[in-house]
Amino acid sequence: MTAIDFSTMVQGVAQSLRPAAMNLTRDADDAKDLVQETLLKALNNPDKFKTGTNLKAWLYTIMRNTFINNYNKITKRSSNIDSAEYLQYLNADENYITQNKGSATFVMNDINQAISKLNEEHRTPFMMYYVGYKYLEIAEKLQIPIGTVKNRIHIARKELKQMLKVYQQEA
Template sequence: MSTIEFSTQFDGLRRTLYSFALNLTKDEESARDLVQETAFKAFKYRDRYQPQTNLRAWLMTIMRNAFINDYRKRKRRQTLNDNTSNDYLLDSGRETVSNQGESKVMMEEMFEVINTLEDWARIPFLLHFRGFKYEEIAEQLNVPLGTIKSRIFFARHKLQAQMQSLYSAKQIEDILS
């Protein structure tokens, strides 16, 4: 198929493509851009088109794939559209910094409460808190696995009860996560 024939057939389908693009994007300007992108790709890869097949379906597949690829790109970038005047400097790429002072004080108080536990509950709890697995703790302390699990469970509940008298459940959850 020659370039002129291809161009003529493409022009005949332009309104259909625009309608499909408008349906995908829900925006007239974006739909025009999508039709333009489809035209570019169709002419670039027209040698891959099989002349006796459905040109409309081939073009709509190109358009749909271009739309999906663009959507994925925008999703990855997660850009912030700034529609405000440029009177203010915005830095949307930086994360907000939170004040860790309250967390630090709460952690210090939590460790004070942990230190009030008896050794048989405090030591397994601290080992588990530091990332050791139950089996590792049981082996290290030479105590049965079920006993270790019970001691950690007991220490956790005692710690929760004492901390709840000081803080709300939400505050405790935020600190421990």
């Protein structure tokens, strides 16, 4: 079958596709688009049509599959949450966020209590490091070796971690 013969046959059946397209889309413009897309796919792929089979059924199958594919694309696109609406909260100023300062107060009280329970030889280097002193500066101020400073800070951290393990987040 030549391309002209195939094209003539497809155009002859094209009118019968419109009611089915309208039934699928429920919109006149969408139905016209669906028929046009169906005819375009059919005319671009004449080699996929088997001569002697039902041309009308083949075109209906193309139209139905096209409709389903388009529908799936649309529903997939619209089912994604529009994250732009929620992104404003990530970059919001502190003015827009209401926080309960009570829980922070409890946490800070627990931290301060835990620090006060540390042995003095561990607490002093730890607090100096916490406020911004470097290891070498702490060693010079306390007149102890830098290795001892590092060890005492490490022990203080370890003890604090143990005392405050109720605040550790589970992985």
